[in-house]
Amino acid sequence: MDEQTQQTPNTLTKQFPCGSCGARLEFAPGTITLKCPYCSHQNSIPQSADEIRELDFYDYLARASEQEESEQVQTVKCQSCGAVSTLQPNISMSHCPFCGTQLQAKAKADRLIKPGAILPFKVPKNKALELFRSWLSGLWFAPGGLKDQAVREGGIKGMYLPYWTFDAKSTTWYDGERGEDYYVSEQYSDTDKDGNSVTRTRQVRHTRWYPASGTVWQNFDDLVVQAGRSLPSGIVDALEPWNLKELVPFQDAYMSGFQAEAYQIELGDGFERAKTEMDAAIRETIKKDIGGDQQRIGTVRTQFDGINFKHILLPVWISAYRYGKKTYRFLINGDTGEVQGERPWSIAKIALAAVAALIILVIVVLVMQK
Numbered sequence: 001m002d003e004q005t006q007q008t009p010n011t012l013t014k015q016f017p018c019g020s021c022g023a024r025l026e027f028a029p030g031t032i033t034l035k036c037p038y039c040s041h042q043n044s045i046p047q048s049a050d051e052i053r054e055l056d057f058y059d060y061l062a063r064a065s066e067q068e069e070s071e072q073v074q075t076v077k078c079q080s081c082g083a084v085s086t087l088q089p090n091i092s093m094s095h096c097p098f099c100g101t102q103l104q105a106k107a108k109a110d111r112l113i114k115p116g117a118i119l120p121f122k123v124p125k126n127k128a129l130e131l132f133r134s135w136l137s138g139l140w141f142a143p144g145g146l147k148d149q150a151v152r153e154g155g156i157k158g159m160y161l162p163y164w165t166f167d168a169k170s171t172t173w174y175d176g177e178r179g180e181d182y183y184v185s186e187q188y189s190d191t192d193k194d195g196n197s198v199t200r201t202r203q204v205r206h207t208r209w210y211p212a213s214g215t216v217w218q219n220f221d222d223l224v225v226q227a228g229r230s231l232p233s234g235i236v237d238a239l240e241p242w243n244l245k246e247l248v249p250f251q252d253a254y255m256s257g258f259q260a261e262a263y264q265i266e267l268g269d270g271f272e273r274a275k276t277e278m279d280a281a282i283r284e285t286i287k288k289d290i291g292g293d294q295q296r297i298g299t300v301r302t303q304f305d306g307i308n309f310k311h312i313l314l315p316v317w318i319s320a321y322r323y324g325k326k327t328y329r330f331l332i333n334g335d336t337g338e339v340q341g342e343r344p345w346s347i348a349k350i351a352l353a354a355v356a357a358l359i360i361l362v363i364v365v366l367v368m369q370k
Contacts, residue, residue, distance in 0.1 A: 016256050019043065026257025029121035029158075029315075029334065034253055048249045052117045054167060057271065057307035071114045075262045081327070083230035084262040085159075097157045097259060098230040099327045100320040112262060113311045117247040120254045121158060121315040121334040128156055128317035128332050131339055135330065158334065160255070160313035161236070162227040162263035164270035165244070167309075170218045170278060172302040174286050179207040179294030212290045220278055225270045227263035227311070231318075231329065238340045239333040242314055246335070250313070260313055267309065275304075 016025040016034050020041040025034035033042045077084045080101035095101065123131075183203040190200045222244055226233060248254075265273070282302060287295040315334025320327055330341035 016043065016253060024256070027120065027254050029124045032120075034256055037257075045251065045253045048251065050249050052247055052249055052310065054308035054310050055116070057166070057267075057309050060309070061268065071112060073112055073262070078230075081230060082264075083228075084264055086260045086262050096320070097159055097318055098261075098320055098329070100322055101327075113267065115162075115250040115313045116310045118160065118250045118254050118313045119242065119244070119247050119315055119335055121258070123315075123317065123332060123334050123337050125156065125158065125317070127337070128158075128334075131332055131337065132156055132317075132319055132330055135339055135341055156317050156319045156330075158258040159316050159318050160258060160260040161231075161316050162261055163312050163314055164225045164227050164263075164265075164267065164274070165222045165310045165312055166220065166225065166271060166274045166307065167222065168220045168274075168278065168304045169306045170220070170282060170302050170304055172216050172218070172282050172286065172300060173213075174216070174289075174300050175211075175213045175298045176286065176290055177209045177296040177298070178212040178290045178292035179209050179296070181205050181207050181293040207294055209296070210292075212292075212295075214286075214289050216282065216285045216289050218278075218282055218285055220274075220281075222310075223274050223277060225265075225273045225277075227265045227270055228261045229264045230261055231331070235329065235331060235340050236316075239316065239331060239338050241336075242333075243335055244312075247312060258315075263311070271307070271309070278304075 017023070018025050018036040018039065018041050021036060021039045023036050023038045025036055025041075025043055027033075027045075028035040028042070032045045032047060034045060035042050073086050075084050075086055078096035078099060078101055081096060081099040083096055083098040085097065183205055185201055186204045187199055187201050190198055192198050224240075224242065224244070226236060279302070283297060283300070286297055286300070290297075317332040317334055319330040321330075322328070328341070330339075332339050
């Protein structure tokens, strides 16, 4: 595969010229080839036999400034939504892909951790557009003209979103209490169907509590944490699951024709978020270790060892369109085709539908009365 390394201010970026017409080749989703958008010439992407590397978390933090795993890249920050996107040499970007606002800021150089792995796009653009139009056509009570405006203004763009993955081994010491339930028969007064006062018996649950303590161990593998801030976490989380088994070692070729969001959640902060998820899993393990019918957890002390991480890029088709004064986003998992989106509602249409339903109800009532 022919490639050129182009020197731009403060960064090295790779371009892949077409061997037939000289245009820039772009990655073709669902394949392992680069394809010319003009003459359809194709070049295969050499597949790496290397394993995806996982880096030692504490070692990296101690020597962050010396790491070969970092690189200097050109980024541009949207002044409206705060999204930070990396700039590729074969992509012109005049509008923010995350909110549709016209970009006015100039690119600047940032030193970032290199991606160690990437999940290449499988869903091609024409299929993504088909899914977008299908989703729009299924919207009830959407404002008039939304479908045309959304497709016209937003279009759809292929973006790679940044994530951290973490591996860790946890050892947790805990103190707590184990509850064992027992039941006691109690009498109470009640009224029967004839209005007479009667005495009934019921079983009332009580709990005996006993001290409990112990140690639990847990292994975490490829715990995924968002490293970007440009999209609402709820809508991005709904795109899961990601097929991490199909990650491949990062190559610039998979980026050709696409953009990437630069991570804004630093490595250390990413691990703190991962710990929140790990802590929840550890507490469930503690409850199982305590046993009994109920559990109370008191003190918890956890030690994490063998912490490794990867910086990975995951594929998303995104359309950001504005309606009224608000930005709405539509997302497609570029690997599985899972669709998620935000949408506006037409108050007028909802009101008309409510009035129509009320009129129909009145007519039905009148007919039944006659």
